[in-house]
Amino acid sequence: MRQRVAVIDFETNGITPGRDCRATEIGVAMVEDGRVVDRFQSLMNAGVWVPPMIERLTGISNAMLQAAPSAGEVMAEAARFVGDTPLAAHNASFDRKFWDHELALLGLARRQSFACTLLLSRRLLPQAPDHKLGTLTRWAKLPDTGRAHRALADAEMAANLLTLLGDTLAGQYRLPDIDHALLCKLQTVTAAKVKPYLLGLREKTTERV
Template sequence: MLANSLIVLDFETTGLSPVQGDRAIEIGAVKLENGIVCDRFQALMNPGQPISPFIESYTGISNQMLAKAPSCQQVMTDFAAFIDGSNLLAHNASFDARFLNSEFDRIGETVRGEFACSLLLARRIYQQAPNHQLGTLIDYKNIAANGRFHRALFDAEMTAQLWLIMLQELNTGYGIENISFSFIKRLAKTPKAKVNALLASYTSKDVNY
């Protein structure tokens, strides 16, 4: 599987930990096929509990908006059909993976694809960036951002744009074409001091393992 064909997703939630009872309140996702956005998914969902004033301020999502939203069960059932076993990407993927697994557990679904993390990859290839928060990286790469961060679909769209730029720079900087998902996962786990040596060692135009 190529790294430019996957589902980019983002959750907004009631808090930081599903283990402590936090729930998803919004999911946004874009589907990439060969580097092109071909589909989108966005939905608010009612978690069955009120959200705090901090979360309302942080996301712009209100309790009134969620009162009219479909249940988490309904939205996540639809989302399971949307991703259909695809590989997945998120910025700070460990956070989104926890909530995806938790919400899927509640409806008897399992995550069949693998996760990649754009934050981990950015830490390897943009080591001089001020930090690796999504908004900072969008500014760092001069990506136009006309929307509100911390809304799920917008964050997923921005993550997708950042991801494609990183893949393109790996291509132009190191001559690596047809970058595989498995190679990106390996690169994201490589110690920072060894990243350039790893990339420089690939003279083939195809990295498919």
């Protein structure tokens, strides 16, 4: 897939964004033509407390956040970095709600859709042992990007997975125009209907040619 896509990942201190649950780190990997071409990463201090369990998982401590730039400052910079570039994430429903929440606190709103590499991998890689990001990375022998549960490492892992998914579509179904819009559509198609949908799409493409 040649189109430029911003693959994002948040580390947070909880599951649902709110006054006491905020993002603690953001990573963005810009992928284009099958490779990561630019990156953005920062811790972000939203004035929230990180529980010990999450600190052990991510390695992000309360002391680290106290020294970090404010969440508003980081999100404003991240929003400028991404611009109108189409978005993707692994388990995008999680990252989308934090992206939207943090932008809303700045009076901003998301304009583009999210492609979800979790949903897409379930449809295109059903033979994988499971569809966790780390499992898929090891199973497909994708590059080791660093410590899991750190935002930029996870964003780069998801970016590499996105490239693999695009290559899988191109190789199995010989679709010449794989773009973000197609991925967003495909993730809404039930697993049982993915193959007929893609074969039908290939037929239509062949007819136009």
